[in-house]
Amino acid sequence: MSELIARRAVSTVQKEAKRDAILIAARALFVETGFGDINIAEIARRAGLAKGTVYLYFKTKEEIFLNLASEELNDWLDVLDNALLSAETTRSIPDFVGMARHLLEERPLLLRLMPPLHLVFENNISLDQALRFKQLLARRTQYTGGLIEKGFDFLEEGQGLDVLLNMQCLIVGFGQMAEPSPVLQEIMERPEMAAFRIDLLDKFEHSLIVYLTGLKTINTPQE
Amino acid sequence: MSELIARRAVSTVQKEAKRDAILIAARALFVETGFGDINIAEIARRAGLAKGTVYLYFKTKEEIFLNLASEELNDWLDVLDNALLSAETTRSIPDFVGMARHLLEERPLLLRLMPPLHLVFENNISLDQALRFKQLLARRTQYTGGLIEKGFDFLEEGQGLDVLLNMQCLIVGFGQMAEPSPVLQEIMERPEMAAFRIDLLDKFEHSLIVYLTGLKTINTPQE
Amino acid sequence: MSELIARRAVSTVQKEAKRDAILIAARALFVETGFGDINIAEIARRAGLAKGTVYLYFKTKEEIFLNLASEELNDWLDVLDNALLSAETTRSIPDFVGMARHLLEERPLLLRLMPPLHLVFENNISLDQALRFKQLLARRTQYTGGLIEKGFDFLEEGQGLDVLLNMQCLIVGFGQMAEPSPVLQEIMERPEMAAFRIDLLDKFEHSLIVYLTGLKTINTPQE
Amino acid sequence: MSELIARRAVSTVQKEAKRDAILIAARALFVETGFGDINIAEIARRAGLAKGTVYLYFKTKEEIFLNLASEELNDWLDVLDNALLSAETTRSIPDFVGMARHLLEERPLLLRLMPPLHLVFENNISLDQALRFKQLLARRTQYTGGLIEKGFDFLEEGQGLDVLLNMQCLIVGFGQMAEPSPVLQEIMERPEMAAFRIDLLDKFEHSLIVYLTGLKTINTPQE
């Protein structure tokens, strides 16, 4: 009989199951609180494993969240690629941005995992994991950047990638401002802070439209 | 005449001097390593003080670095304001961006303190400190945003602030990508990663030009 | 114009006033909480003095409370002496014990200061203070013991002092059991603990009667 | 055969052994110095463990010593119970007191642990530990009190427990007077202090005899 999670993961399938259980537990905890408030013991408990077992699958706490972020990023790039591929003709800027916004809107976890990605998760990980993550991401980013480039006739060589990196920058940069720490939360409620209360998706949408419009203007020769 | 740091800081001036001594020690350590590798005991040793003394001036490690970042930010806004005020006429986009780039170029510490500012330093600080920091920053940002707005005739109401926030977003977002962790450093040296080696200032300059150009295009009615 | 407490205590009178202010502050705080929860800064604040000033009058925190206990003890011995002296004839055991109980009942602070006296306050004090305290107490105890001895015709040489020491033992021993720590307080409320809820004064009264009766029995020859 | 303490205490037995190792270390240190001079780091070092490991077994320093005192108390009550049970007939007061004295004489540590028990050890412990300790002690005290009651025909209902509590009071009360702090030690050597040099066991024995004699007298109706 197949059981949900085997006590000893002999086969690759069983190993994957445990690995997933850890990621699922970490994800659930991250949704509830944040990286800093999560400890490995809790992840292990949630995953139905011992603390030490977690370390058989992930070398550090950061690696767990790097993988989580990686999953989310890949998933996002998947749907982004599909959307870009399915569009037969050249897109309009608002269409593209609206689509990108929509895909992010559906992935609140990605939005929360991106800001700490470089600053926190990419510290304290093994070379192995770092390499795997970075190379995969590089390949995908390059590919998706290419698709974006094809989607807009005003984009020049390499600018598709620029656009994608800019999108990441917006998510990371405005994401941090949009999610204040507990102490700041109440400060941000004050009326004088109204102008600094940032809605990440609005900012993302607006800034991306402006950025793409700027690129179009610069690249389009005026006679 | 300035005097050496008093053994006992009795006057307000002397207390400020001691406070500064702590910040200077923290700054020096931050230049050498990074936030994560620094502990309060080490800062105290550097500043020639006991750990408990540091605690009289700052409640947490984060508060120290928040104040450091605040100093750098204020200093940057100072020179930015001056530059904006001294320009008699409307600026060109490249002039403004070049100036902004130059002012950042002179402040490498600011560039390293900005990315962790919201994510790290703003956690674990007292409400008091958070309030002081945020309110000052809000006021200054609003003011500087106003100056930017006046500098460009194509900017509409409130867009000066948008520009400034966008600048911050670029510093934070690209700053994180530009400064890889030790493990990633060698990975980023590989040839296949060339496209992802980010020079913060180049990115900042280019993106800001594009963004401002976009704003100008959008705001300028075509007859 | 005479002021309440002079800023600089030049005369002996002024010094005494400051000393008293410290003791009064310590007493008030002790009534509210307990030795462990009191810190010198708080005593100083209450007394309207700086922390360092407190140390001009008392070498350690324990010395303050030793003096407080000493005051209370001396006061108690004063009234005890008076009561013993005013009784013209030999007392009955219940009369004496009732009187002693009554005098304690009026001095709740003494009852709370006695248990920690030897264990806590007599540590960490200067030889000077220790000597002064012990010698005074020895003299007084010897004297009061003598008065007790005269009050009961069945007491033999030296047994008046024994009785007095026994009274102290009862206050200290049962006093500790009668005043449980915060954690224990709720435990002691449980029904199964009823037999162990100690009323110090009842215990004192009963045990002292039994003890004196025992002495009388032993000392009285049966023909 | 008994085995050495395991590097890793996996079984319950091994855990008990490690727990004991900590208590043994604490006991040794207590014999050498006193509660105040002992810190958890030192106990850990003595037990050959890391500080954190001690923390796995005991939450606070007070808990360690509460358990030490509990062990000693239980051990004493064990032998007391046995002695009371083995006596076929009603005891004489001097026999009982002599026996009790003897059992205390063999337990110098108990005599030193009792005075700070309520005042010091019962602070800063978890509710859990407090409950366990108090309930066990209550049960045992009630039981031993009952045995004492049966041992003397003159004791009335509930007075066995009174006797036992009185014994504890004597140990605590005179114990504190018998063990002066270092500063007081030399003071107590002075000739004028001779009358106040207390030998705990002598005091215990004498007072207990007097107390029991008193109870007997009071309870025995004179025709």
Next chain:
DNA sequence: TATGAATGAGAGTTCATTCAT
């Protein structure tokens, strides 16, 4: 593989006491 006991570093904190002013 899996476990969870053990580690150990360090953060935060408190506070009695000292001492420069």
Next chain:
DNA sequence: TATGAATGAACTCTCATTCAT
């Protein structure tokens, strides 16, 4: 004398990580 800044030694507590079993 009076002040309160500075000290520095603890202590509690947490937790990622290691490693014996």
